[in-house]
Amino acid sequence: MLLVNEKDLVVPGQVLAENDYYPGRGTFKEGKKICSSFVGLVSVRNKKINVIPLQSKYIPKRGDVVIGEITDIRFSMWGLDINSPYSGLLPASEVFGKEKRELENVFDIGDVLLLRVVDVDEVKKVKLGLKGRGLGKFRDGILVYITPTKVPRLIGKRGSMINMVKEKTHCDIVVGQNGVVWIKGEPDMERIAERVILMIDREAHTSGLTDRVRELLDRLTGTEPTTMDEDDGSEAVEAEAPVEDAEELEEETENPDDLEEDEEELSEGEESGHEEVKDENNSEEPR
Numbered sequence: 001m002l003l004v005n006e007k008d009l010v011v012p013g014q015v016l017a018e019n020d021y022y023p024g025r026g027t028f029k030e031g032k033k034i035c036s037s038f039v040g041l042v043s044v045r046n047k048k049i050n051v052i053p054l055q056s057k058y059i060p061k062r063g064d065v066v067i068g069e070i071t072d073i074r075f076s077m078w079g080l081d082i083n084s085p086y087s088g089l090l091p092a093s094e095v096f097g098k099e100k101r102e103l104e105n106v107f108d109i110g111d112v113l114l115l116r117v118v119d120v121d122e123v124k125k126v127k128l129g130l131k132g133r134g135l136g137k138f139r140d141g142i143l144v145y146i147t148p149t150k151v152p153r154l155i156g157k158r159g160s161m162i163n164m165v166k167e168k169t170h171c172d173i174v175v176g177q178n179g180v181v182w183i184k185g186e187p188d189m190e191r192i193a194e195r196v197i198l199m200i201d202r203e204a205h206t207s208g209l210t211d212r213v214r215e216l217l218d219r220l221t222g223t224e225p226t227t228m229d230e231d232d233g234s235e236a237v238e239a240e241a242p243v244e245d246a247e248e249l250e251e252e253t254e255n256p257d258d259l260e261e262d263e264e265e266l267s268e269g270e271e272s273g274h275e276e277v278k279d280e281n282n283s284e285e286p287r
Contacts, residue, residue, distance in 0.1 A: 026051030058148040058178040067176035094129040141184030146201040148179035153204035168217040
């Protein structure tokens, strides 16, 4: 018997179901009862109950597209902060093949990159790569950090929520699957976008969020009220979309070398505004 509803907010130890249901992520079984391990939102799929925590750390997975900041330069690789308990490593070979160059002449400490997770080994060493269209170094802009599990809500169905923020603020916005958001626009509009994104992060589990976001954007930007399809943000689209819009950018480097809400609902990312890095040996030619 199910004792809660989809998207209910639950607390640790709360009984969610009995008998005919199975424990999933964020739950544990006590006798015939399934209980929550976290403060989070209920997600039920085919008799399997999950609890999506309201606050969580990003755990890297192969294929994820993430935003990282270079924190260390080593002999043959860069170390990056990817908003995770585990740091990321970008080998020099992922940038310019076998050719030897001074690493700091390519990327320096403090540079912010859009990357793909190439591999995660058994000790959680995270290998990152730049091979792929749209991946590379960002130019200027600001970073905003949100809870990784809230990424799908920030994106919205078919990108509706993030597109509304972009259209109202005229900012370029890229959302990494690790909960890092890059924003670039006029300084006052960057701050408005940041404020709205942090509001979405705080209130992602509440109803009526789309209307509140629209009203706040209209008030802060002084624009006419927006009309859009209602979207409760309960569904996120495909996980690999952070690079889809980024693929439309032209390559601009002089020496180039490229919200999990639950297991079926990952993040869609958005339009980029960064320098692409092309692998001269193995990557596709940017459009």
